Amino acid sequence: MGIWELRHPQREHAQANVEHGTRLPSPRGRRKAGSHTVGGPSDIDPNPHSTTMSRFYGLLTQQLGTRHPMTDSIDGDASGGGGMLEAARREKLKKIKELGVDPWGGRFDDHEAIGQIRAREGEIEIEPQGDCATGQPPEQHGPKVRAAGRIVLSRKKGKLIFIDIRDWTGQIQLFVGRNQVGEEAWELAQCFDLGDLIGVDGELKKTKTGELTIFAEKLHFLTKSIEPPPAKHKGLRDPELRQRMRYLDLIHTEGALERALRRTKIVQSVRNTLASQGFVEVEGPTLHAIAGGAAARPFTTHHNALDIDLFMRIALELHLKRLLVGGIERVYELGRVYRNEGISPRHNPEFTMLEVYQAYGNYETMMDLTEAVIVDAIRAMESGPLSLRERARVMAGGETNSAEAAKTTSDSDSPHPRPLSQRERGDVGMTLPWGDAEIDFTPPFARKTYDELFVEHTGIRADDTAGIARLAEQIGFSTAGKHPDVVKSFVFEERVEGALTGPIFVLDYPASICPLTKRKATNPAVAERFELFIQGMEVANAYTELNDPDLQEELFASQLAGLPEEESMAKMDRDFVRALRHGMPPAGGLGIGIDRLVMLLTNSQTIREVILFPLLRPEKEGDV
RNA sequence: GAGGUUGUAGCUCAGUCGGUAGAGCAACGGACUUUUAAUCCGUAGGUCUCGGGUUCGAGCCCCGACAGCCUCACCA
Numbered sequence: 001m002g003i004w005e006l007r008h009p010q011r012e013h014a015q016a017n018v019e020h021g022t023r024l025p026s027p028r029g030r031r032k033a034g035s036h037t038v039g040g041p042s043d044i045d046p047n048p049h050s051t052t053m054s055r056f057y058g059l060l061t062q063q064l065g066t067r068h069p070m071t072d073s074i075d076g077d078a079s080g081g082g083g084m085l086e087a088a089r090r091e092k093l094k095k096i097k098e099l100g101v102d103p104w105g106g107r108f109d110d111h112e113a114i115g116q117i118r119a120r121e122g123e124i125e126i127e128p129q130g131d132c133a134t135g136q137p138p139e140q141h142g143p144k145v146r147a148a149g150r151i152v153l154s155r156k157k158g159k160l161i162f163i164d165i166r167d168w169t170g171q172i173q174l175f176v177g178r179n180q181v182g183e184e185a186w187e188l189a190q191c192f193d194l195g196d197l198i199g200v201d202g203e204l205k206k207t208k209t210g211e212l213t214i215f216a217e218k219l220h221f222l223t224k225s226i227e228p229p230p231a232k233h234k235g236l237r238d239p240e241l242r243q244r245m246r247y248l249d250l251i252h253t254e255g256a257l258e259r260a261l262r263r264t265k266i267v268q269s270v271r272n273t274l275a276s277q278g279f280v281e282v283e284g285p286t287l288h289a290i291a292g293g294a295a296a297r298p299f300t301t302h303h304n305a306l307d308i309d310l311f312m313r314i315a316l317e318l319h320l321k322r323l324l325v326g327g328i329e330r331v332y333e334l335g336r337v338y339r340n341e342g343i344s345p346r347h348n349p350e351f352t353m354l355e356v357y358q359a360y361g362n363y364e365t366m367m368d369l370t371e372a373v374i375v376d377a378i379r380a381m382e383s384g385p386l387s388l389r390e391r392a393r394v395m396a397g398g399e400t401n402s403a404e405a406a407k408t409t410s411d412s413d414s415p416h417p418r419p420l421s422q423r424e425r426g427d428v429g430m431t432l433p434w435g436d437a438e439i440d441f442t443p444p445f446a447r448k449t450y451d452e453l454f455v456e457h458t459g460i461r462a463d464d465t466a467g468i469a470r471l472a473e474q475i476g477f478s479t480a481g482k483h484p485d486v487v488k489s490f491v492f493e494e495r496v497e498g499a500l501t502g503p504i505f506v507l508d509y510p511a512s513i514c515p516l517t518k519r520k521a522t523n524p525a526v527a528e529r530f531e532l533f534i535q536g537m538e539v540a541n542a543y544t545e546l547n548d549p550d551l552q553e554e555l556f557a558s559q560l561a562g563l564p565e566e567e568s569m570a571k572m573d574r575d576f577v578r579a580l581r582h583g584m585p586p587a588g589g590l591g592i593g594i595d596r597l598v599m600l601l602t603n604s605q606t607i608r609e610v611i612l613f614p615l616l617r618p619e620k621e622g623d624v
Numbered sequence: 625g626a627g628g629u630u631g632u633a634g635c636u637c638a639g640u641c642g643g644u645a646g647a648g649c650a651a652c653g654g655a656c657u658u659u660u661a662a663u664c665c666g667u668a669g670g671u672c673u674c675g676g677g678u679u680c681g682a683g684c685c686c687c688g689a690c691a692g693c694c695u696c697a698c699c700a
Contacts, residue, residue: 084669085634085651157663158656177657194650208658231635231649233661238635240692252635296699341699342625351700538700593700606693617691 105222115169195225269380293317361588549580
């Protein structure tokens with residue numbers, strides 16, 4: 001992590017470094033420790049607001065012409081390129097202050113989103129008599145606009161600068177001419193760096209080449225960026241940097257911001273769908289005395305005042321079911337759960353889970369709900385207010401590769417996507433890209449039983465215990481002493497699940513591997529459970545919930561009996577069993593892994609792409 | 625936790641057989657009032673992740689550590 005090490009000393013001693021920069025450099029810049037300086041640090045007021053220092057500095061730079069503030073470093077002082085880049089920016093920061101401008105800006109009212117400004121292109125009036133002979137562009141009158149954004153590109157051309165600024169709805173070019181903005185603003189513009197946030201007032205017109213442009217009349221400085229940005233076109237490629245510095249990723253990686261916003265739209269849509277069906281959202285405790293509801297290792301923590309060990313929740317289930325007992329008949333929670341387990345492209349220690357319970361429903365009720373939740377989420381994601389940026393790009397003459405960009409609606413300032421018309425629904429389509437492939441989400445999703453799929457993918461009859469055991473041994477599974485259903489489940493996971501590109505509901509699991517599920521009345525060997533598979537990933541899991549308190553207690557006990565000592569922090573949740581004794585209505589229950597759903601809907605191959613801040617090992621002390 | 629792989633300038637990446645460290649972008653100085661990955665001239669920028677070892681000599685070979693990624697295990 002070279003950059004972390006190089007950067008650190010600068011930050012710590014930033015002020016000192018700037019002072020070093022003001023020394024009269026030795027002939028070739030570099031200087032050894034202990035060498036004398038003329039007008040060294042002690043002569044300089046370290047207060048950056050000081051006019052004394054400013055004048056001194058201005059004088060120096062005038063006299064010296066070329067200056068390399070970081071080159072005369074002293075021992076122990078990193079003099080990397082980054083330090084130079086940062087020093088150059090701090091120079092400009094100082095100059096901005098000298099100009100009487102606050103480099104950290106303030107409230108900036110009445111600016112329009114760049115996407116909206118771009119949509120005003122039609123308001124530009126062009127006088128017909130352009131003079132082609134002299135190359136004079138035809139007279140134009142455009143609307144006065146005000147925008148704010150981050151500088152992402154700039155092209156200096158003498159007494160003229162073209163600056164591209166970007167906000168979260170789009171990007172637009174500014175024309176900053178010395179004669180047009182005046183001397184003061186021109187001086188200010190000399191202090192602009194890539195990454196700075198600026199505001200502009202100007203007239204929306206087109207350049208000779210037809211580029212929609214704000215011809216600046218007034219410039220506003222909104223915030224200085226001290227850190228140099230990554231390569232302006234390639235952006236951040238290193239996945240580690242992208243995750244550690246997500247803010248940079250969002251600014252510079254194509255599609256990163258869009259993906260993040262799509263996630264929020266999906267989550268919003270899930271809530272809308274559930275609300276529209278009468279479900280209410282609750283917030284259960286995340287600190288549990290007993291971590292129940294799933295088989296997973298919990299994180300442990302401690303409450304000091306009560307002096308008790310607590311667990312971060314690993315599931316939402318047991319508290320939601322208590323609420324079912326309490327009479328909240330349609331209840332859900334959409335929130336974070338924590339599992340102290342491995343990290344992989346599909347696993348993050350904290351992840352977002354949706355659990356839904358519906359009184360008097362069963363797993364089939366949940367199947368319909370699952371389908372609705374997903375289909376609605378796709379429609380929401382593909383419409384509404386957050387596609388402004390994509391639209392802006394299309395209007396800028398960029399590639400119109402996404403059909404979605406063309407059909408998004410501009411009237412959508414509401415937080416909720418409006419219902420789409422029949423025609424729009426057809427346009428949106430239910431097929432989404434997934435790597436080189438596609439996923440067809442057009443409802444209804446396929447529904448097949450566990451046994452059907454087993455035969456289909458293994459060629460072995462579901463009741464051929466011996467044949468299944470042979471195959472299991474072949475794959476490398478020791479079948480000795482195992483229940484036939486456990487063996488079958490292993491083979492299913494190995495040979496079937498990965499092949500399920502889906503979306504497909506797998507129904508009716510062997511009862512013995514689903515202890516917390518009600519069995520089919522017609523066939524007690526089969527549990528009323530389904531899992532939804534998409535691209536080999538388990539996305540949803542649902543049951544007809546067990547509400548027999550005695551059976552539940554028995555199953556808890558037998559489950560705990562098999563656990564080794566250190567894992568038996570999972571204790572019997574007696575209060576939960578007591579709740580069941582008071583009568584929990586028969587119910588359908590559903591769990592959806594939101595991160596995985598978002599992955600599938602946004603064509604993200606790893607969970608770290610859809611979690612803004614995935615867990616990483618911390619940087620070493622001093623590396624930041 | 626195991627195996628594989630990667631770590632070079634602020635960013636993106638080259639670096640041959642072990643022989644004094646390279647490019648593009650970014651930065652700095654200069655020219656340029658319709659550019660758009662602007663162009664042109666010039667300048668500067670390096671603890672080759674860290675620590676050992678082999679060698680006359682290591683970015684390169686060996687050992688160890690740290691971090692990312694991939695696969696597997698645990699799991700959703």
